[in-house]
Amino acid sequence: MDRERLVQQLTAVVGDAHVLTDPAVRASYETDFTGRYTGRARCVVRPADTAEVAAVLRLCHGSGVPVLPQGGNTGLVGGSVPGPDGGEVVLSLRRLTGIGPLDPDARRITVGAGLPLAALxxxxRPLGWEFGVDLAARDSATLGGMIATNAGGERVVKYGTTRANVAGVEAVLADGGVLDRLAGLPKDNTGYDLTGLLVGSEGTLAVVTRARLRLVPHLPHRVTALLALDSLASAIAVLGRLRLLESLELAEFFTADGLALVLERSGLPAPFRSAHPVHLLVECAGRRDPSGELAELLEEADVREVAVALQDADRRRLAAYRERHTESINAAGIPLKLDVTVPLAALPGFVADLPALLAGRGSPYVFGHLAEGNVHVNLLGVAPADEEAVTEAVLDRVAAAGGSISAEHGIGRAKAPYLHLTRSAADIAVMRSIKAALDPTGLLSPHTLLPTDA
Known part of the structure; x- marks a missing residue:
């Protein structure tokens, strides 16, 4: 089918205002958050509900046109932007922002895939509840995108990744059929876990349109502490003690280089009088004030300096030293981002090896979620000609340590060629079989997740 005919049919489904063909208007949907990955869409379609998503997919399926589902477009691996040939329809889910009634007895709520995390x-919170997953990109990251990538964020140490917090989904298959698993029953042993299968599938199997989310009670008393430490090994040792606290919700690390860049780019004042090699940001929450038990534990820990905050504004100020890393790094240049997981025992050695792995081909800035060994490796100054070699060197080192080449942003386009490093040939063959069963013509996110060389 020619482009104009398909545009006309899509317009009849979603309305003229929601089929974007002007290159200037499409631009924000065609470039990802990093600015590193960009492409060209046939058009951008913005359906309002599940019925419209199904109609769009039926039209594209019937025309043999590939579709790229997109949420808040905050990904870092090119999985949410089209390829360069202009052949894909970008299916933006940002209008699916509905919030269903709260079910306090079941601790559940049903929301649209386009709802931003901050809006949820x-x-x-005024109702006394929370969604257990939190991210620095909460204002723009959507629930559907978080589900597609199985995002983890800052509170995995207590609540787990997105998969652990999703009870059910509604999704549209490549041919327009609707899969309804929204019941989210706590016990349902009727076959395959289709909800779990779709979480983390990066839009390659179906388009999630609504989700039934598990909720946790809002804990009113919080304390945030920023710890200055002499090494990453010391931070891991302190974390081991912190895990004794049931109130622990967050344990984030960053290094002196990253903090210096944040101070330079943001204008924030230095948190301590002296510079320190490593910092650990921790937060505890409870129905009662957890600051006493945190202070008692830290008295016996090997910590150089500590800053503690109880009031919301003060806690946000401490958190800013960690949360403003991404924007500060992006302001300094377009980084090569390699989000990975390394076993905690191997983490200090991995970070120490980065300069040698780079061999002068860039400057590393590392930070992340210490409790899970999740390191956001940001490399500035890597020449385009060196990117492949640098990526391979770093990811090979991750694999040698028994880690994962992706911790929470997915594989996307960027890491598909390296999937074999941490997934076996049998794993990848099973994934290909599942993809072929649910999307036999390969029209959903065709360049994402699975290597294209086989």
Whole structure:
């Protein structure tokens, strides 16, 4: 089918205002958050509900046109932007922002895939509830995108990844059929876990349109502490003690280089009088004030300096030293981002090896979620000609340590060629079989997740 005919049919489904063909208007949907990955869409379609998503997919399926589902477009691996040939329809889910009634007895709520995480938080907290997953990109990251990538974020140490917090989904298959698993029953042993299968599938199997989310009670008393430490090994040792606290919700690390860049780019004042090699940001929450038990534990820990905050504004100021890393790094240049997981025992050695792995081909900035060994490796100054060699060197080192080449942003386009490093040939063959069963013509996110060389 020619482009104009398909545009006309899509317009009849979603309305003229929601089929974007002007290159200037499409631009924000065609470039990812990093600015590193960009492409060209046939058009951008913005359906309002599941029925419209199904109709769009039926039209594209019937025409043999590939579709790229997109949420908040905050990904870092090129999985949410089209390829360069202009052949894909970008299916933006940002209009699917509905919030269903809260079910306090079941601790559940059903939301649209396009709802930003921050909007859900604003809705739930006055009602005494929370969604267990939180991200620095909460204002723009959507629930559907988080589900597609199985995002983890800052509170995995207590609540787990997105998969652990999703009870059910509604999704549209490549041919327009609707899969309804929204019941989210706590016990349902009727075959395959289709909800779990779709979480983390990066839009390659179906388009999630609504989700039934598990909720946790909002804990009113919080304390945030920024710890200055002499090494990453010391941070891991302190973390081991912190895990004794049931109130621990967050344990984030960053290094002196990253903090210096944040101070330079943001204008924030230095948190301590002296510079320190490593910092650990921790937060505890409870129905009662957890600051006493945190202070008692830290008295016996090997910590150089500590800053503690109880009031919301003060806690946000401490958190900013970690949360403003991404924007500060992006302001300094377009980084090569390699989000990975390394076993905690191997983490200090991995970070120490980065300069040698780079061999002068860039400057590393590392930070991340210490409790899970999740390191956001950001490399500035890597020449385009060196990117492949640098990526391979770093990811080979991750694999040698028994880690994962992706911790929470997915594989996307960027890491598909390296999937074999941490997934076996049998794993990849099973994934290909599942993809072929649910999307036999390969029209959903065709360049994402699975290597294209086989």
């Amino acid at each position: 938080q604003r809705h739930l």
